[in-house]
Amino acid sequence: MEIQLTVNGTSRAFVVEPADTLLHVLRREGFLGVKHGCEDGSCGMCAVILDGRVVNSCTMLAAQAEGKPITTIEGIGTRDALHPLQAAFVEVGAVQCGYCTPAMILAAKALLDQNPHPTEAEVRDALSGVLCRCTGYVKPVEAIMRVVNHRGDLGQGEVRDAATVQ
Ligand code: FES
Numbered sequence: 327m328e329i330q331l332t333v334n335g336t337s338r339a340f341v342v343e344p345a346d347t348l349l350h351v352l353r354r355e356g357f358l359g360v361k362h363g364c365e366d367g368s369c370g371m372c373a374v375i376l377d378g379r380v381v382n383s384c385t386m387l388a389a390q391a392e393g394k395p396i397t398t399i400e401g402i403g404t405r406d407a408l409h410p411l412q413a414a415f416v417e418v419g420a421v422q423c424g425y426c427t428p429a430m431i432l433a434a435k436a437l438l439d440q441n442p443h444p445t446e447a448e449v450r451d452a453l454s455g456v457l458c459r460c461t462g463y464v465k466p467v468e469a470i471m472r473v474v475n476h477r478g479d480l481g482q483g484e485v486r487d488a489a490t491v492q
């Protein structure tokens with residue numbers, strides 16, 4: 327069957343099987359930042375932002391995502407122009423093996439899009455669905471709070487990007 331998905335702002339047709347999960351379709355199509363973990367909704371590695379909410383792409387069918395904007399880590403910043411969250415993760419050393427990092431950044435982005443000035447407790451809560459095997463939560467929280475606390479120092483474009491880049 328053919329479905330129309332909008333991934334990182336680009337809408338196009340995807341040929342899928344009815345039982346294909348969104349995780350499998352995205353990875354098959356080259357969005358390898360969507361990580362393959364438990365495949366049962368426990369680890370959060372496969373997170374994407376769907377219609378403004380963080381979802382585990384392994385627990386939904388690709389067809390269920392039709393008509394809703396999907397954001398993967400590939401849609402946030404570029405190698406040469408990192409998103410402020412990505413830059414902060416690098417600056418504070420919040421990346422260990424890196425397997426959970428895309429999901430953490432997507433979870434943080436979804437939070438900041440809804441609540442530009444979260445408390446540290448709210449940041450921790452937003453990350454709670456992402457299980458880091460390296461037990462690295464201190465630095466990711468520090469990185470996200472750095473973005474929260476320095477938003478006033480960012481230029482207009484960067485503030486907009488921090489809040490709304492798909
Ligand atoms: S791979 Fe989807 S929650 Fe673990």
Ligand code: FES
Pocket residue numbers: 421422423424425426427457458459460461462
């Ligand atoms: S940095 Fe290794 S799983 Fe989180």
